[in-house]
Structures are given as C-alpha cells and as structure tokens.
Amino acid sequence: MNGLTRWQRPDLSAWRLFGLRDELDRLFEHPLSELARGTSNFLNAWNPAIDVFEDTDNVIVKAELPGMKKEDIEVSMHEGVLSISGERKNESEHKDAHTFRSERFIGAFQRSVTLPSAVKDDAVQAQYKDGILTVTLPKAEEAKRKQIEIQAN
C-alpha cells in the first residue's frame, strides 16, 4: 500500500557544506530502515514521514511537518488518493546571519497516499498540532466491515 513518492535528485550541495565525514555521521544517527525505504531526508530533499492508520470508522493519515504555517500546507483528495504538499519558505529572521549548521530543510515537498478503503470525501478533517498534521478520513458506509449474523438451525 505504498503511496507514490516523488523521486528527488540527491542534494549534493549538502556534501560540500558539511563535508563527507559530517554527512556520514548523520547517516548513522538516522534509523537505517528509513534510509532503505527512501523516506529519510538524508539524500533527498525534504521527504516528511507519513503514517497511515485504520480503525473501524476512519482512516487516519499523519505527517510530520514541523515548523510550518497551516496556510502553507495543502491537503487534497482525488479518486482515492490523498495528497499532502506544501512549501517551507525560509522566512526565519536569521537567514542572513552567519550559519554554523543548517540541517533543516527548506523548500517544497509532496507525498501521496493511496487510501485503503473508500472514504466520505466531504467529511475529511485535518488538524495541525505540535508540528504533526493529522488527517482523519471517515470511511464510506459500504467500506465499513459488516457483521454477518450466523443463523443457528
């Protein structure tokens, strides 16, 4: 059930800025499973982590997007695919100051998730708190599990 992820060309300018040793150190700080799945920020430009959960009534999608303004995040649905995109602009008042370390990503991201079941498009809700975007999608009635009564004869 993997969604489509945008392939990013590795940002090689980062190698020049920090040096190879630094980047290798950072490699070991991140869970290696993330690197294997291509979801880590290590080589790509920004690729925020996405979780998908399901309970009886809802499909819930969470994305880790720290430090954004909710106006800069766009959530849209089309034919069973949820897309989350946005741009983090470098509006920090310190961007002109002398920078020692710059690990946080700036720029645009885009992730799409194919939903596991049909949902009610107009009842979708999204909340952005503590840097995590939570999208709650209520399942369409026909997608919910139905209990089948067993007749005893």
Added chain:
Amino acid sequence: MSTVATETQKETTAPQNGTPRREHYVSPEVNIYEIKDGYVLEAELPGVNKEGLEIEVEDNTLTIVGRRVPSEVKGQALYRESTVADYRRVFELDPAIDAAKIEAKLNQGVLTLTLSKSEAVKPRKVVVND
C-alpha cells in the same frame, strides 16, 4: 559554538529495579546561526509539546530531550514511516554563553533557543582617568 558528538543511545538505570534500561533516541535536525551577541538554535521536534521538552545546561554542555506525545490514534497501523523514539541531542557550548540567559520557544514542533553571550565577554571600552 561547536557541536560535540551526538549520542543516539544512552544507558540509564531505572531506579526501581536497578537493571540498566537502554533508551533509544533519534537526533533532531538543527539549524545554528550566529547573531549579534549570541547564537540561535532551531531544532525540529515534531510531536513534542512543552510538557515533553527537557532542556538542561550543565557546565558547557547543553542537552535537549524531546519526548513525543503518545499517539492517540487507536486504529491499527497500516504503514509507518515515523519513528517512535524520542529526540535527544547534546551540544558543547561556547564558554562565552551565559547559561542563565537562554530563552526557549516551542512552536509547531520547532524549538528555538536564543543563547546570549555574557556581558563580561563583550568588548568594553576602558576610560582613562586623568
């Protein structure tokens, strides 16, 4: 201000039964800038709110620990990319920084620390008495 090696695993002894408990941490990404009279540090800690944040300064070492809010999602996970681990990162501070004057702000998972250099370090003109 330089960053010292970041530790991703730390052994702690649980007080109750004395057996060592290894806690797994993930290192948050940071931006560090130098500004007039000090530094600004921005750390990304998604899923951490004020209650879960611990900032400690001891001698010249600054330790930031962010404990994630436990997920309230009750459903079954179909696909997970995020880590469950908490965040921890240790920094070695420039000795010129005044530990009592550190300001912290947490906004949407981003911690911004403003570290000011102590007064004594700033260049001062000395007036010559006649």
